[in-house]
Structures are given as C-alpha cells and as structure tokens.
Amino acid sequence: MEEELPGSIGISVSFALRLGQAFFSVASLLFMCVGVQFYAYTSFCFLVTIKGLVIPWSLTLAMVDAFSMFVKRQSRQVQIVSVIVIGDWVLSFLSLAAACSTASVSDFMVTEAGASFCDGKLCSRYQLSAAMACLSWSLSLASALFNLWLLPSLYSNF
Amino acid sequence: MEEELPGSIGISVSFALRLGQAFFSVASLLFMCVGVQFYAYTSFCFLVTIKGLVIPWSLTLAMVDAFSMFVKRQSRQVQIVSVIVIGDWVLSFLSLAAACSTASVSDFMVTEAGASFCDGKLCSRYQLSAAMACLSWSLSLASALFNLWLLPSLYSNF
Structure with a gap:
C-alpha cells in the first residue's frame, strides 16, 4: 500500500510537486x-x-526524490519522514502567510492607494508575484498532505 | 490513551480552546x-x-464539548471526528489568510499610506483587530492539531 501512495516521498509525483514548488x-x-x-x-x-x-527546501527534497527513483530503493524511516512532514507543514503555513500578505498589499495598492505607490506595470508585477506565490503554496500543501497521509502507515510498521 | 489525550474533542481543554477562539x-x-x-x-x-x-463553528463545537463533559460520555465516531478535523484545518488556513491580510494591510496603512487612510485611533483599531485574529488562529491551529493527533487511534480501533 505504501508503495502505491501517490505523491509521497520517493515517487515521481512527489518529484514533480517539488520541482513545481x-x-x-x-x-x-x-x-x-x-x-x-x-x-x-x-x-x-x-x-x-x-x-x-x-526554494532550498524544495530543491533538496527534489534531489532526494530523484535519488530514490534512481536507485529504486525507498528509504522511508519514520524519523526522516516525520522531519519532512513537520518542515513541510511549517513552510506551507509560512508560504500561505506570505502569499496572502503580498496579495492583499498589492490589491490595496492597486485599488486604493493608486498611482502614488505603483504604476500599471509595477502593479501587475506585484500581482503576478502574489499569484505565483499562491500556486507555490498550493503545491506545497499537496506535498504536505501526501506525506502526512503516509506517516501513520509508517508508524504502524515501526 | 484516548481518554487522556489533552485538547481533543470532549475534554475541558478542548472546551477552553473553542471558547478562546x-x-x-x-x-x-x-x-x-x-x-x-x-x-x-x-x-x-x-x-x-x-x-x-x-464564530458559529467554534461555538457549536464548544457546545458539543460541554455536552460531552456534562453527560460524561464521549461519542467519538470516526466519521464525526474526521469531519471536525477537516473543518478545523480548512478554517485554520482561512483564519491565517485573513489574519495575515489584515495585518499586512494595516501595517501598510500605518507605515506607508499614512494619514490619508487612517488616523492614529483608527489605525490602532485595525492593528488590534489583526492581533486578535492572529490569536484566534493560533488557538484554532491548536485544536486542529489535537484532533488530528486523535484520528489515527480512532482509525486503528475502527
């Protein structure tokens, strides 16, 4: 069952998620x-x-996934997966906070503060940055959920 | 073990957390x-x-907790606890997003936009509101974590 769980660490879906983040x-x-x-x-x-x-967190875990796929051996120790799950959740919350802050401030700049803070091109860059941060957060949440789902089965084997 | 887990549903700590939220x-x-x-x-x-x-979510669950404490019987069905955990997590993410948006916009108003958007008293009210929202989020996260912790033991008894 653990082998087939999509998106958990050491599988190509997880690698794609990390690269996307x-x-x-x-x-x-x-x-x-x-x-x-x-x-x-x-x-x-x-x-x-x-x-x-x-960025360093995602790239490191992408390398771990790539290594696992390359050697065809999944080293899923409870301690390592626990650390990854905790790090994923903390970074997921922080990403959400940063994305929401950026989105709300850039929206406030555009709708209320107007041209005194950003002109059209600068405003749209801020908004694009906020949108990319939101996408990155959603992929990060997906990784965190998949790895959290994996954890109880590891503990029951422990 | 389930009986002693602090903060999960049906215990006085959980009731206090819900009231605090x-x-x-x-x-x-x-x-x-x-x-x-x-x-x-x-x-x-x-x-x-x-x-x-x-507010209605927290008050409803506070009433459930109070009822459980009153009748001294904990009805911990897997389905109900699952729904509560999912609701808690979704509301926790939404609370964080709202608190961060409010905090960043009020900070932007105070430091950058200045007196054109809020005077001293109004600014401090916005900031107080953001601080209260952050406190409410932290209690909500605590409830979500406690109930999530409870879930695997319920599934293993299922």
Missing part, C-alpha cells in the same frame, strides 16, 4: 525582486524571506 | 466593524467573512 517560488521571487525596490514594504520583504527558505 | 474572533470582529467603514477594503471584508464562519 521551486519553479513557482523562483518565478515569484523574480517578479518581486528584479528591478523593484521591494525592501520598502514589510510584506514584500517577508515574501522574499520565505521564498529564500522554500 | 470564539472570544478572540468576536473581539477581532468588534474592533473591525463597530463604527468603521471596513467594507471599503477587500482584506477587511475577507476578515469579517471568515470570522462569520469561525
């Missing part, structure tokens, strides 16, 4: 950072900080 | 709503909507 996080970071003075706003700094945590 | 949600709603034109801002409308979901 890293891709959307990098896209969000690029939209936010390149050529924009994001550090003037607290929410945008928070987004950049969290993305700086999510 | 409802209290902080009501406080957040009052700071946001009374005498303030919150409906001009998307984030604040979102907060009010989510609090309108969280």
